[in-house]
Amino acid sequence: MKIIAIVNQKGGVGKTVTAVNLAVGLAREGKKVIAIDFDAQGSLTVSLGYSEQDKMDTTVSTVLEKIIEDKPIAPDEGILHHEEGIDLLPANIELSGLEVTLVNTMSRECVLREYLKTISNSYDIAVIDCSPSLGMLTINALTAADEVIIPVQAQYLSIKGMEQLFRTIGRVRKQLNPNLQIGGVLITMADLRTNYTKDIISLLHNSYGRKIKIFDSVIPLSVRAAEMSAEGKSIYLHDPNGKVSIAYKGFIKEVG
Template sequence: MKTIAIVNQKGGVGKTVTAVNLAIGLANEGKRVIAIDLDAQGSLTVSLGYNEQDKMDTTVSTVLEKIIKDKPIAPSEGILHHEEGIDLLPANIELSGLEVTLVNTMSRESVLREYLKVINNDYDVAVIDCSPSLGMLTINALTCADEVIIPVQAQYLSIKGMEQLFRTIGRVRKQLNPKLQIGGILITMVDMRTNYTKDIINLLNDTYGSKIKIYDSIIPLSVRAAEISAEGKSIYLHDPSGKVAIAYEGLVKEVV
């Protein structure tokens, strides 16, 4: 199973929208995919149509607590099946408490990696939607990931904030996960009508283009993309011929 973490410590850059449409896009390519919500806000869970996540009995918190306490886990435990062909391990506010628990846990960085061993033979790809922070849950995601996709809004502060993320990835690679690679930087929420946006994209390419892959697929700014969170489905169903759907289809092909 290949594990892809969608990471940026800055919120509002299109992480969850990317996780939804990458996961379902990979399923459309014939892959067996599980999406894992690793954000206590449950944004990925809500975006896939599960609006009452705080009433769920079993979530990612439940299975990770079992790993910590060395209790047995069924491979299908807590997993929901979405109509567009992917599975979901949901999250809710209980994940905030788990992050506190992890601080005092032995091998705290590798709890999620231990869980992924349980489901490893059931899927081709796991897509992890991380919280907008570089806390212990995000470190867990980086410790078990094969590669990281970094969504970045075409704004100066978004690019400036990536330096801290790269340092964190470097430390995780050195100390915890030597196989971790940066899959690429994904430019999101782009309005190509402005010179400012074009200047920022050029700055991004000049600064990082020689060292890190920057995906050719650029996700345009669109009301349609914002609407899918309320609809509980992917952009491929919501607006299949729109520019955002075409851009995410391009991203899926690049990732594959």
């Protein structure tokens, strides 16, 4: 099972929209995919149509607590089956409490990795939607992942914040997960009509293009992407012929 973490400590850069459309897009290509919500706000869970996430009895927190306490986990425990052909391990506010618990846990960075080993034979790909921070949950995701995809909004401050993320990835690679790769940077929410956006994209390529893959697909700014989250559907169902859908289809081909 290949594990892809969608990471950026800055909020509002299109992480969850990217996680939904990456997971569903890969499933449409015939892959068996599980999406894992690793944000206490439960954005991925809500975006896939499960709006009452705080009433859920079993979530990612439940199974990780069982890993910490060395209790058995049922093969399908907590996993929801979405109509678009992916599975989801949901999250809710309980994940905030788990982050506090992890601080005093042995091998605290490896708890998610241990859980993913238990389901690795059931899926081709896991897509982890991380919280907008570089705390213990995100470190767990990076320790478990084979690859990181970094969505970046076409704005100067978004690019400025990437240095800190690269340092964190470097530390995780050195100390916890030597196989961790940066799959690439995905430019999101880009208003391609403006010179400002074009300048930011050029700055990104000039600053990082030699060291890190920057996906050719650029996700345009569109109200359709915001509507998608409220509908509980991927962009492929919500607006199949729209520019965001076409851009994500191109991105899926690049991810492979």
